[in-house]
Amino acid sequence: MGTIAWLQLRQVLGEKKIFLIALFLALPALLSLAYSPPAVLAGESEKTISAAIFLFLLYPQTTCLLLALLYGSSILNTEVEGKTLTYLFSRPIAKWKVFTAKYAAIAGCLVVPTLGSFLVSWAIVGAPGGARFLLGFALSITGAIAIYTAVFSVIAVFFRKRPMIVGLIYGIIEFILSFIPALVSTMTATYFLRSIVARVLDLELPTDLLRLVGAASLATSVLALAALIAAAVALAGWAITQEEFASADNA
Amino acid sequence: MPIFDVGYRHWEGKLRGPALRLWSISRNGISLAWRSMILRRIILFGWMPLLYFAPVFFAIGYITDPEREISQRYDSGWYNFARGIMGPGVADRLRDAPESVRPAAWSLAFHYFFSWPQAIFTMLVVAIVGPALISQDVRSKAFLLYFSKPITLGEYVAGKAGTLLFFIALMTLFPAIVLYAVSIAFSPSAAALIQTSGTLVHILCVFLVMAVPSTLIVLCFSSMAKEPRYPQFGWIALCLFGEMAYGLLSNMSGVASSNWICCLSLRKTVSVLTESIFDVSNQVSALGVSPSIQRTLRDLDSPYSPQLCVIWLAAVSAFCLMVLVRRISAPIRL
Amino acid sequence: MNLIETRNLTKLYGAVIGVNDATLDVPKGVRGLLGPNGAGKSTFLKLVTGQLKPTEGRLTVLGERPWNNPELFRRVGFCPEQDAFYGFLTGFEFVKTLARLSGFDPAEAARRSEASLARVGATEYMHRKIGTYSRGMRQRTKVAQSLVHDPEFLILDEPLSGTDPIGRREMTDLIRSLGKEGRSILVSSHVLHEVQAVTEEFLLMYGGRVLASGNVHEIRGLMNEVPHRITIRCREGRALAHHLMRVLPIAGIEMNDGQGTFSVLTHDPGSFYAGLPAVVAEAGAKITEMVSQDDNLDAVFRYLVTRD
Numbered sequence: 001m002g003t004i005a006w007l008q009l010r011q012v013l014g015e016k017k018i019f020l021i022a023l024f025l026a027l028p029a030l031l032s033l034a035y036s037p038p039a040v041l042a043g044e045s046e047k048t049i050s051a052a053i054f055l056f057l058l059y060p061q062t063t064c065l066l067l068a069l070l071y072g073s074s075i076l077n078t079e080v081e082g083k084t085l086t087y088l089f090s091r092p093i094a095k096w097k098v099f100t101a102k103y104a105a106i107a108g109c110l111v112v113p114t115l116g117s118f119l120v121s122w123a124i125v126g127a128p129g130g131a132r133f134l135l136g137f138a139l140s141i142t143g144a145i146a147i148y149t150a151v152f153s154v155i156a157v158f159f160r161k162r163p164m165i166v167g168l169i170y171g172i173i174e175f176i177l178s179f180i181p182a183l184v185s186t187m188t189a190t191y192f193l194r195s196i197v198a199r200v201l202d203l204e205l206p207t208d209l210l211r212l213v214g215a216a217s218l219a220t221s222v223l224a225l226a227a228l229i230a231a232a233v234a235l236a237g238w239a240i241t242q243e244e245f246a247s248a249d250n251a
Numbered sequence: 252m253p254i255f256d257v258g259y260r261h262w263e264g265k266l267r268g269p270a271l272r273l274w275s276i277s278r279n280g281i282s283l284a285w286r287s288m289i290l291r292r293i294i295l296f297g298w299m300p301l302l303y304f305a306p307v308f309f310a311i312g313y314i315t316d317p318e319r320e321i322s323q324r325y326d327s328g329w330y331n332f333a334r335g336i337m338g339p340g341v342a343d344r345l346r347d348a349p350e351s352v353r354p355a356a357w358s359l360a361f362h363y364f365f366s367w368p369q370a371i372f373t374m375l376v377v378a379i380v381g382p383a384l385i386s387q388d389v390r391s392k393a394f395l396l397y398f399s400k401p402i403t404l405g406e407y408v409a410g411k412a413g414t415l416l417f418f419i420a421l422m423t424l425f426p427a428i429v430l431y432a433v434s435i436a437f438s439p440s441a442a443a444l445i446q447t448s449g450t451l452v453h454i455l456c457v458f459l460v461m462a463v464p465s466t467l468i469v470l471c472f473s474s475m476a477k478e479p480r481y482p483q484f485g486w487i488a489l490c491l492f493g494e495m496a497y498g499l500l501s502n503m504s505g506v507a508s509s510n511w512i513c514c515l516s517l518r519k520t521v522s523v524l525t526e527s528i529f530d531v532s533n534q535v536s537a538l539g540v541s542p543s544i545q546r547t548l549r550d551l552d553s554p555y556s557p558q559l560c561v562i563w564l565a566a567v568s569a570f571c572l573m574v575l576v577r578r579i580s581a582p583i584r585l
Numbered sequence: 586m587n588l589i590e591t592r593n594l595t596k597l598y599g600a601v602i603g604v605n606d607a608t609l610d611v612p613k614g615v616r617g618l619l620g621p622n623g624a625g626k627s628t629f630l631k632l633v634t635g636q637l638k639p640t641e642g643r644l645t646v647l648g649e650r651p652w653n654n655p656e657l658f659r660r661v662g663f664c665p666e667q668d669a670f671y672g673f674l675t676g677f678e679f680v681k682t683l684a685r686l687s688g689f690d691p692a693e694a695a696r697r698s699e700a701s702l703a704r705v706g707a708t709e710y711m712h713r714k715i716g717t718y719s720r721g722m723r724q725r726t727k728v729a730q731s732l733v734h735d736p737e738f739l740i741l742d743e744p745l746s747g748t749d750p751i752g753r754r755e756m757t758d759l760i761r762s763l764g765k766e767g768r769s770i771l772v773s774s775h776v777l778h779e780v781q782a783v784t785e786e787f788l789l790m791y792g793g794r795v796l797a798s799g800n801v802h803e804i805r806g807l808m809n810e811v812p813h814r815i816t817i818r819c820r821e822g823r824a825l826a827h828h829l830m831r832v833l834p835i836a837g838i839e840m841n842d843g844q845g846t847f848s849v850l851t852h853d854p855g856s857f858y859a860g861l862p863a864v865v866a867e868a869g870a871k872i873t874e875m876v877s878q879d880d881n882l883d884a885v886f887r888y889l890v891t892r893d
Binding site: 004006007010011014082083086087088089090091092093094095241244245 | 631635636637653656657658659661663667669671673674682683685686687688730
C-alpha cells in the first residue's frame with residue numbers, strides 16, 4: 001500500500017497543474033488581507049468569533065471542499081481514463097487496498113498545503129485566539145479534507161461519468177441542510193466540523209445559535225467524523241471490488 | 252434489359268453556405284452532451300422553479316385585477332394589513348390603481364427568478380457541458396479533423412459556443428419566455444401585454460448577460476487543458492469561491508461598501524445587471540415600499556454600480572476570448 | 586492442471602456479446618489467441634486477467650477463479666494492449682514500482698527490474714522518463730513489467746503492435762525463449778503470421794465465439810470437405826494439368842492465368858504429393874514454383890470464419 005501511496009503522491013505532485021493549485025491556495029490568504037471584523041464587535045472574544053466564522057467559511061467550508069472535490073472525484077477516474085488502472089489491478093494486491101492507499105495519499109497531500117495556507121491567513125487576520133485557535137482549525141481542516149475526500153471518492157466510484165457534478169450537488173445540499181435548525185443538520189459533516197472549532201475555542205453562544213453552529217462535543221465530533229470517513233472508505237472499497245473498470249473498447 | 256448503375260453516385264447538390272457550418276458543430280455538441288442523463292435531469296429540475304413562480308404571477312395577476320372584489324375590499328382591516336406588510340405606498344396603489352403595481356412586481360419576480368434558481372442551474376449545466384467542448388478535441392486531436400475541413404477559427408469557436416449557449420438558453424431564456432407567457436395568460440386582460448411589453452427584451456438582455464461571459468470563460472478554461480476535470484473544477488471554483496468571497500467581504504471586511512466587491516461573484520455581478528435591466532430598484536422605490544421590506548429586499552439597496560459590472564464582464568469576456576483564440580490557433584502548443 | 590478452463594463462458598456488455606458461450610480447456614504451453622478486431626480477444630483476456638466478471642459460465646486460470654483474486658497475479662504476468670503508462674516515471678521506476686506491488690522489497694525489486702529490462706533489451710534507456718520513449722521502447726517496458734515477478738503464466742495482448750520489423754523479430758525471439766524456459770504464454774494478435782512465428786498452437790476467435798483450438802496442421806487436417814489448394818507454376822501448364830487429371834486424385838483444376846500457373850484442388854494431398862514426381866517426369870514438364878496455400882493459418886482462419 002505504501003508503494004501505491006507513493007505513486008499517487010508522485011502523480012499529484014508531478015502534475016503541471018500543481019502550480020494552479022498553489023495559486024488557488026493563495027486566494028484565501030489574499031482575501032484575508034481585506035478582512036476586518038464588523039465594528040459592532042468590540043470585545044476580544046467577539047473578534048475571535050468573527051475571525052473564526054470568516055476562516056471557517058473560507059477554509060473547511062470552501063477551500064477544503066473544493067480541493068477534495070477536484071482530487072477525490074478523480075481518485076480512480078484518472079487511472080481509468082489513462083488506462084493505467086490495469087497495472088494496479090493486475091498485481092497481487094486487493095482492489096480495496098489500492099483505493100485506500102490512494103485515498104490516504106491524496107488526503108495527506110492536501111492537508112499540508114492547506115494548513116500552510118491557513119497559517120498565513122490566520123496571521124494576516126491578526127492571529128486571533130492563539131494556540132487553541134490553531135489547534136481547533138487544524139483539526140477542522142484535517143477533518144474537512146479527510147471527510148470530503150472520502151465522500152467524493154465514494155461518489156466517484158458510484159457515479160463514474162460525472163463525479164464532480166454529483167459531488168458539487170452533494171456539497172450544496174449538505175451546506176443548506178447544515179443550517180437547518182433540526183436533527184437533519186447533525187447528520188452533516190459540516191455540523192461536526194463547526195462543532196470542533198466551537199468546542200476547541202470554547203465559544204460562549206446562546207443556545208439556539210449554538211445548536212446552529214454546532215453543539216456536539218469535541219469527542220463526539222471527532223468520533224463521528226472518523227466513523228463517517230471509515231464508513232465511506234469501506235463502502236468505496238467494497239464497491240470497487242464489485243465494479244468492472246475495463247471498458248468495452250477493443251473488445 | 253437496362254443495367255442499373257449501382258456504383259458510386261456523385262453528389263450533385265448545392266453546398267450550403269458557411270453560416271450553417273458552425274451550426275453543424277453546435278448540433279454535434281448538443282447531441283453529444285444530451286446523452287448525459289445527469290444533464291437531462293438537471294435541465295428537468297431547472298424548469299421546476301416555474302412551478303413556484305407561475306403561482307406567484309398568478310397571485311400578482313389576481314391581486315392587481317381591478318375587476319376583482321379583493322381590490323375593492325380594502326376596508327380598514329385589509330388596508331391596514333397591506334400597509335403593515337408592504338408599506339403605505341403599495342397599499343394605497345393596490346386600492347386605487349392596482350394595475351400600477353404590476354410592472355414592479357413582475358420586475359422583482361423576474362429578477363429573483365434569474366438571480367437565484369436559474370443562476371444555480373445554469374452554473375451546473377455549464378459545468379457539465381462546457382469543460383469538455385474543447386479539451387476533448389485537444390485530447391483526441393480532433394483539431395486535425397475540424398481544421399482539415401473548410402472551417403475557420405471563428406466558425407469553430409462560434410460552433411462550440413453555440414452548444415453552450417443552447418443549454419444556457421434552455422435554463423434561462425426559454426423558461427423565462429414560458430413564464431412570461433404564463434404571466435400574460437394569468438393576467439386579467441391583454442392590457443398587461445402592453446404594460447409589460449419591454450419584458451421580453453429585458454429577458455433577452457439578461458440571457459445575453461448571463462450567457463456570453465459564462466460561455467467565454469468556460470471555453471477559455473476548456474482550451475487550456477486536455478482533461479475536462481480541470482476546466483470543470485476551474486468553473487466550479489470560480490462560482491463557489493467567488494460567491495463565498497463576495498459573501499465574506501460584503502459582511503466582514505473593511506471594503507464591505509466598496510463598489511467592486513460584487514465583481515468577485517459572477518452570480519452577483521449578473522444579478523446587479525439583471526436588477527438594472529429590469530429597473531427593479533427604481534420601480535420598487537417608486538411604489539413607496541416600507542423600509543422593512545426594503546431591508547428584506549437587500550439586493551435592491553446595494554452600492555454596486557451596473558456600469559462597473561458591465562465593464563468588468565466585458566473585460567473578462569474579452570480576455571477569455573483572447574486566450575481562447577490564442578490557444579486554439581496554435582495547436583502545436585497544446 | 587490446465588492453464589485455462591472455461592465452461593459456457595459468456596460476457597455481455599448490455600446487448601453486445603463480448604464472449605459467447607466458450608467451453609474449452611487450454612493446456613500449458615505457448616499459445617496464440619487469434620481473431621480479427623472485434624472478435625472478443627481482449628474481452629477474453631480481460632476475463633482471464635480478472636478485469637471483467639463473467640456474465641455466465643465458469644472460468645478458472647491455473648485452477649483458480651481470476652475475478653477478485655489478486656493472489657493469482659503472483660503466478661500470472663499481464664502485458665496489456667493499451668499504450669498507457671505513468672509518463673512521469675522512468676522505465677526502471679515503472680517496472681520497479683510494479684515489482685514492489687508484487688511483494689518484493691526495494692532491493693530485490695530493483696534487481697529484478699534491471700534483469701527484466703535487460704531481458705527485453707531496454708537497459709540503454711531505462712533511466713529516461715517513459716514520456717520520452719518511442720512506441721517500441723514502451724512496448725518492451727510493458728513486457729518487462731509483466732516478467733519482473735517471474736510468473737509461470739504470461740499473457741501478452743498484442744505485444745508486437747507498433748514495433749518495427751527488427752523489434753518485432755526481437756520480441757518474437759524473446760517470446761519463443763520464454764516459452765522454452767517452461768513458461769506458459771498466451772499471445773494475442775490479429776496478425777496471423779506474427780502468431781505463427783511464435784507458435785503453432787492457437788485459439789481462434791471470431792464474433793465472440795471460440796471457433797477452434799489446437800495445432801494448425803491438425804485443424805487443417807480435419808477440414809475434409811474443403812479440398813487442399815496447391816498452386817503450380819510451370820511453362821507447360823496446360824499439358825501438365827491434363828496429365829495430373831488423368832493420373833492423380835484431383836477434385837478440380839483452376840487455370841489462373843495464361844502463363845502456365847494453375848491451382849490443383851485435392852482431398853488427398855498425401856497421395857497427390859507422392860504421385861506428382863512421376864507425373865511430372867512423364868509429362869516432361871519443368872515446375873518453377875509450387876506453393877501449398879492451405880496448410881497455414883490464413884487458410885484455416887478463412888475457412889473457419891466463412892464457414893461460421
